[in-house]
Amino acid sequence: MIIDAHTHLDDQQFDNDRPAVIERAFASGVEKIINIGAGIGSSERSVKLAQKYKNIYASVGLHPSYFDQYQEKSFNYFSRLEELAKEEKVVAIGEIGLEYFRHNEKLITEQEKVNQQKGFIAQLELAQKLNLPVIIHCRGAKAERGKKYRETSEAYEDILEIINNFSQLKYVFHGFSGRLSFTKKVLLLKNVNFSFTGNITYAKSETEILTVIKTIPLERIIVETDCPYLAPVPKRGKRNEPSYVIYVAEKIAEIKKISKSIVFKKTRENTKNWFNLG
Numbered sequence: 155m156i157i158d159a160h161t162h163l164d165d166q167q168f169d170n171d172r173p174a175v176i177e178r179a180f181a182s183g184v185e186k187i188i189n190i191g192a193g194i195g196s197s198e199r200s201v202k203l204a205q206k207y208k209n210i211y212a213s214v215g216l217h218p219s220y221f222d223q224y225q226e227k228s229f230n231y232f233s234r235l236e237e238l239a240k241e242e243k244v245v246a247i248g249e250i251g252l253e254y255f256r257h258n259e260k261l262i263t264e265q266e267k268v269n270q271q272k273g274f275i276a277q278l279e280l281a282q283k284l285n286l287p288v289i290i291h292c293r294g295a296k297a298e299r300g301k302k303y304r305e306t307s308e309a310y311e312d313i314l315e316i317i318n319n320f321s322q323l324k325y326v327f328h329g330f331s332g333r334l335s336f337t338k339k340v341l342l343l344k345n346v347n348f349s350f351t352g353n354i355t356y357a358k359s360e361t362e363i364l365t366v367i368k369t370i371p372l373e374r375i376i377v378e379t380d381c382p383y384l385a386p387v388p389k390r391g392k393r394n395e396p397s398y399v400i401y402v403a404e405k406i407a408e409i410k411k412i413s414k415s416i417v418f419k420k421t422r423e424n425t426k427n428w429f430n431l432g
């Protein structure tokens with residue numbers, strides 16, 4: 155048995171066969187699923203899905219890109235978000251955080267960063283009020299290096315600074331891909347865990363993420379698909395789904411040179427404890 159701690163089963167890519175995908179997951183050994191909100195609409199859909207299926211839970215939250223330009227408008231969503239967060243099967247606030255990365259050639263502006271930080275902080279206040287753990291989405295900015303672009307650690311450092319002011323909350327870095335130096339800082343905080351997704355199966359042998367995974371004790375690791383995105387090898391390029399979470403766990407077992415069944419068992423326990431799943 156295994157738990158997929160981060161799915162987007164409400165995504166329209168599942169509109170034609172959602173029940174079949176869910177059934178396949180449970181039939182292949184997935185015990186529980188946490189479906190993630192990334193806006194008001196998806197948070198609502200996430201709650202509905204959790205009401206429909208006993209072993210699906212929901213998180214609700216506003217993704218950082220909500221706050222880039224539409225700050226005033228996005229802050230109006232908070233009363234609805236709070237209502238949703240109080241629903242019975244909501245187990246976390248998320249995914250929330252900072253997204254400084256831009257897919258085009260542009261760089262994020264200082265104003266956009268400040269707006270995202272405000273949105274993040276406001277939702278941490280909600281998590282604190284309702285005593286819910288937080289699922290963090292974090293992606294660095296693009297920085298120019300010659301003609302090539304690379305990610306920077308700025309968003310990670312900003313997240314760390316902000317969550318230090320909310321140290322009584324529990325956090326998970328979802329789809330973690332931080333640097334080793336950053337990982338070591340986070341490991342000093344007992345209230346933060348790490349969740350890995352299919353992109354770890356793309357890593358070549360010399361990649362830093364492998365060292366990161368070796369460094370983090372299994373007691374602080376959970377696994378996820380982030381489906382329909384980031385399908386793990388051997389399903390890379392296809393639509394991802396919860397039953398593929400086993401490939402993520404298997405990769406962790408391979409990296410840590412331990413048995414698959416220990417990774418399945420331990421990540422399942424970690425997820426249950428962290429999110430208080432029944």
Ligand SMILES: [Zn+2]
Pocket residue numbers: 160162190249380
């Ligand atoms: Zn996600």
